[in-house]
Amino acid sequence: MKLRFLGKNSTPGDSPTLYASDQGTYVIQGWKVYANELLMQLDVPEGQTVIEVPTELFEHLTKDDQPAGQIKQFTEPIMLVTEQGTCVLQGPHMRDAEALSQMRMPDYETCIEVPKASITALLEEDSSGFDHSRPA
Secondary structure, three states: OEEEEEEEEEEEOEEEEEEEHHHOOEEEEEEEEHHHHHHHOOOOOOOOEEEEEEEEEEEEHHHHOOOOOOOOOOOOOOEEEHHHHHEEEEEEEEOHHHHHHOOOOOEEEEEEEEEHHHHHHHOOOOOOOOOOOOEE
């Protein structure tokens, strides 16, 4: 799998990063979630993992021909929004060795791979009137 770097939101020592793959997916690198109070709110199936990223990371979707990078819906793969305004995402743990070799990832980070459609759906206005923000 080949990755195309879209962008990152870095502060010293942190580097959540967004990639587009040649498989029609996005690879999202974020902080590993260890907090029991967050994990207890989720049902994490075998083979999936949970990460946390700043919502601003999705602004880089404009570099993948998306008209905007502002999240309008907080639905899967976004599972929770924290009090700090970060998103907790859940998805299949990235295991592709070729893709992982293209990334620089500190020990406290990991990544998930999700279909592009599941991320681009988050950019669309929700007409149901339901509040999907599910704060943590």
